[in-house]
Amino acid sequence: QPYMVALMTQSLELKGDEKILEIGTGSGYQTAILAELAREVYSIERIRVLAKRARRLLEKLGYSNIKILLSDGTLGWEESSPYDRILVTAGAREIPQPLTDQLEEEGVMVIPVGNSYSQDLKVVRKRKNRIKTVTVEKCVFVPLIGKYGWDEGRLNE
Secondary structure (H helix, E strand, O other): OHHHHHHHHHHOOOOOOOEEEEEOOOOOHHHHHHHHHOOEEEEEEOOHHHHHHHHHHHHHOOOOOEEEEEOOHHHOOHHHOOEEEEEEOOEEOOOOHHHHHHEEEEEEEEEEEEOOOOEEEEEEEEEOOEEEEEEEEEEOOOEOEOOOOEOHHHOOO
16 A cells, blocks of 8 residues: 555655665565665565565666565564664564564664554664654554464464
8 A cells, every 4th residue: 555655664764874674575666665765675575476576676677775585574684684774564463572673773663563453553763772662553464474473374363
C-alpha cells in the first residue's frame, strides 16, 4: 500500500546519510525508495525467489547502494551493523532483540507489532541504550517469520 510505504518511510526521519536495515525486501519497491533517500540499504528477504527477483530488478535499475541477503530477518545482519535506521515490513509479536541490538545509538526503528491479524505500527528510538516506543497507528502486515518472530507452522495459535 503506497500510503503505508510513505508513512513508514516518513517515520524513519531520514536526512540522506543513513545506513538502513530493511527486513522484508519483497518486490524491492520499498527498498528502492529507501535507496533514493539514504546512503546505504541492507535488505533481508527470507523467500529465495523474491530476493533473487528484487536483486535482479534493482541492479537493472542501476542501484549500487543496496545489498540483499537471503536470511532470517529476525536475526538482523550483524556483520554490517550497527544501523542508523531499521525498517521492518512484516508484523512481529514483539520487537526482536537482535534488531534492537543492531540499532545504532540515537537510531530509529519502524516495526509493526501485534498478533498475526492486526498490529500497531511502532516507532522505536534508542537513546543511551534505552528503548522508547511510540505507536503511530493500526496496521495489518504479513507475519514476521523467524527465530525471533512467528513460527510459520503455528500462526493460528
